[in-house]
Amino acid sequence: MTALPFLADIESVAPTPILVAPQPVLRAVAREVTPEDMALVRATLPGMFSAMYKAPGIGLAAPQIGLGLRFALVDVADEGERNPLVLINPEIIEETEQLAAREEGCLSLPNQYAEVVRPVGVRMRYRTLDGVIEEMDADDLLATCLQHEIDHLDGILFVDHLSKLKRNMIMRRLAKEQKGR
Numbered sequence: 001m002t003a004l005p006f007l008a009d010i011e012s013v014a015p016t017p018i019l020v021a022p023q024p025v026l027r028a029v030a031r032e033v034t035p036e037d038m039a040l041v042r043a044t045l046p047g048m049f050s051a052m053y054k055a056p057g058i059g060l061a062a063p064q065i066g067l068g069l070r071f072a073l074v075d076v077a078d079e080g081e082r083n084p085l086v087l088i089n090p091e092i093i094e095e096t097e098q099l100a101a102r103e104e105g106c107l108s109l110p111n112q113y114a115e116v117v118r119p120v121g122v123r124m125r126y127r128t129l130d131g132v133i134e135e136m137d138a139d140d141l142l143a144t145c146l147q148h149e150i151d152h153l154d155g156i157l158f159v160d161h162l163s164k165l166k167r168n169m170i171m172r173r174l175a176k177e178q179k180g181r
């Protein structure tokens, strides 16, 4: 994949502010990235990576910084290592029947966590920064992360996979915490 030279000194890059729910842009369906958008996408990457690593988080989708475009970052490498991925127009093209529950959180729902049931494995198709179409098989943590980030591009938050009762509880708790900040 394309080198991301700014990552060498990412600590010196100002993190782009991450929007917290409920923000309407987090609930909107983002549009496809076109070649004309690529300059903007590239320009947003340093601030987005900085924000994701600083949080720290393992994924960040463009709507979370208020940009309604279908791209996201992920990095599920162990602490102290890096494996950054930029996904342009990603889509899940296959998923396993087998499901698994995994605890999820979200930088747009700070301090809120819940177990979400999703397919344990997926195949994803996406474009790289160079415009090359690639496919990737993922399972476990990476599969969860990819599904979570692609959900963001469709205005879906992890709490939408929970019961209404649980979702309302989390959203109320979040609103209360945000007020108290």
Ligand SMILES: [Zn+2]
Pocket (backbone or CB within 6 Å): 105, 106, 107, 108, 148, 152
């Ligand atoms: Zn999220």
